[in-house]
């Protein structure tokens with residue numbers, strides 16, 4: 001039998017946490033043969049609710065779940081973890097300046113970076129979900145210099161999955177037959193959902209999405225806007241932000257990272273830019289990646305047309321600006 005993997009979920013008393021922890025405990029994230037011990041962190045204000053989540057996890061009697069550590073102590077939460085899913089953060093409230101929200105998150109991610117660096121298991125993989133996700137991940141990277149940069153990522157898989165969903169709805173095909181969309185850049189409305197390399201499995205082989213949709217106006221306009229604005233549409237409908245889809249995508253992200261992407265398939269992950277596709281090095285930017293043996297690799301050599309180039313640059317500019325703002329918040 002395998003040794004249990006320790007999985008940290010911060011912000012575990014929140015909405016995404018509530019959807020995510022049962023998925024992890026059922027093996028959706030790490031596989032049906034991988035026992036897990038959940039480490040749940042939240043702030044003292046949410047301690048009672050956090051304990052309620054722990055009680056429900058016990059009551060659900062998940063066979064793979066070998067233990068639950070529910071705590072408001074960052075050191076206890078981070079100790080020995082193999083996977084860290086960072087969902088906790090300070091949300092933007094009405095009337096708040098961007099800089100004030102950034103400042104709160106910079107201080108949270110700075111201190112949690114130090115705790116992970118000191119107490120997590122060697123080779124711990126980190127996924128930042130909390131917004132601003134790319135920049136929170138960058139702060140975490142900067143303040144955990146001994147964690148290799150290849151182990152730090154942010155979630156854009158939800159946007160990737162939303163793009164797959166829109167194509168499958170439009171073409172009336174199974175979502176599992178659509179692949180190789182790309183989310184470039186920031187997990188914000190400046191992201192660029194790109195279908196130029198995406199394909200659909202059909203009875204007569206794989207076909208490019210561009211050829212099947214045959215409506216460039218939709219692909220270059222409404223499709224992009226729908227994916228960019230999907231988070232806002234969910235908030236409008238639910239009066240709460242995406243939670244089950246965010247949780248499910250977080251599981252997809254970690255599962256593919258640890259267990260590998262299928263041959264011929266790539267996914268989108270926010271990772272530390274090495275300058276690929278002329279994206280400034282030193283940003284956490286969403287790229288197409290393949291994963292093998294627990295490591296991701298940016299897919300190289302995809303042709304980028306002029307329309308796409310502008311969009312890749314615009315979202316990079318926004319991230320450079322966010323990075324600069326974050327640096328003004330570091331004290």
Ligand code: NAI
Nearest residue numbers: 011013014015016042043046088089129130131155158246
């Ligand atoms: P929520 O407000 O329901 O939960 C957040 C939890 O984090 C709360 O329980 C809060 O007490 C906790 N928290 C706050 N500060 C903390 C700290 N310093 N340490 C530990 N826990 C802390 O929010 P929800 O809906 O679960 O969303 C969580 C985050 O995920 C938000 O930042 C949201 O914007 C982001 N998000 C990101 C997505 C993505 O695709 N990257 C998609 C959807 C949401």
